[in-house]
Amino acid sequence: MNIIDKRNSLARHNSRNYRRRSRSAITNIAIHHSATTSGSAEAFARYHVNQLGWPGIGYHYVVDKDGSISKCHDLEVVSYHVGNSNGRAVGICMVGDFRTQSLEAAQRNATLDLTLSLIDELNLAIEDVLGHIEFPGYSWKPCPSVSMNGFRNALYNRRGDLPQGAIPSRTYVAGARQRSFLSRGDQGDDVRALQERLTELGFDAGPIDGIFGPLTYDGVVRFQRSANIGVDGIVGPETRAALRDAQTPIDQIEHGSPTDEPDYREPSFTNESRRLLRYVIPVMRGEDVQEVQRKTGAMVDGLFGPETDRRVREFQRRENLTVDGIVGPQTWRALDRVRNTAARYERLLTLRRPFVQGDDVKRVQRELGVPVDGLYGPVTERAVREFQQSEGITVDGIVGPQTWGRLFN
Ligand SMILES: [Zn+2]
Known part of the structure; x- marks a missing residue:
């Protein structure tokens, strides 16, 4: 070597x-x-x-x-x-x-x-x-x-060895009969069918050998997480129903650059201890995801899904950053600038024709989680009214100093 x-x-x-x-x-x-x-x-x-x-x-x-x-x-x-x-x-x-x-x-x-x-x-x-x-x-x-x-x-x-294991034992249950529960250690044609289904759905469960080993267990756990059902690595009625109803294939994403993962539990991935966010399955969720969504104009639901991924890429393209959909230190810094420049109130925003247009409108849209087109139209106005209502201030659909202050300060 x-x-x-x-x-x-x-x-x-x-x-x-x-x-x-x-x-x-x-x-x-x-x-x-x-x-x-x-x-x-x-x-x-x-x-x-x-x-x-x-x-x-x-x-x-x-x-x-x-x-x-x-x-x-x-x-x-x-x-x-x-x-x-x-x-x-x-x-x-x-x-x-x-x-x-x-x-x-x-x-x-x-x-x-x-x-x-x-x-x-x-x-x-x-x-x-x-x-x-x-x-x-x-x-x-x-x-x-x-x-x-x-x-x-x-x-x-x-x-110079022979492969070990993967030899079906006497406890292997052959035939079409499905046991009500499958878990680690079980062997049989029903386990094989389970492995085939998991693989088909994109949850690689290791070799399809009819043996419920650690890789099958991992596959079941990953599936349960992404299906939002109880996570126990055991295939019972709930998991079986979810496996039956799941759509194929589950979305997969690829990267053109070597971006293997840090450990999300690392306490200080960035100086500010912010997580690296990206689109993975199961999706990442949290307040930091909401912040990214607000600032990139994605729908604010706290789940980093395909739409957020697309918005992040658009944002990165606009900011001349590496376009990879990953919110790492560089993208976080650029997102920080979005908030800093948004803080100053400049003018009254109101619904009229032609629509008021500008970066300040975009900021309002981002903050309210409506599509960011920079035009103060009816959708934006309605979102402003809802926001005003929720804040308990005058509901007029107009962004003046008070509403601006509530939005950004
Ligand atoms: Zn890799």
């Missing part, structure tokens, strides 16, 4: 640091692709630090197309690449976009060798090697876009 140590040479944040862990906390190896047709550890480090504001590159290792390996972090560093699983995972990123490119032998073999050596070093099993998409919460993410079963089989072959 050709490993180049870049731990001290890659771009790093000037004040933020990743936290560290003990080796015993590591339980998985995560395989990524960069989702870019070319790239390097240097380029990803710059992107993660300069664009996303991360402490350093997200990956522990980057494998180039020619098979050379960049070592970017100690294994003890908790860098960002699989969200809430960052604390227990080591990240390996293969340069390339395997949705459109194929993984060639030099890069594949180097990645296999590196993975096997890490398995030994960390005392892990081949089954602990997961694709990004196989981590909880990432069934929507086409990363690394290579078959992970194929990858794990290649690890077994390279080590």
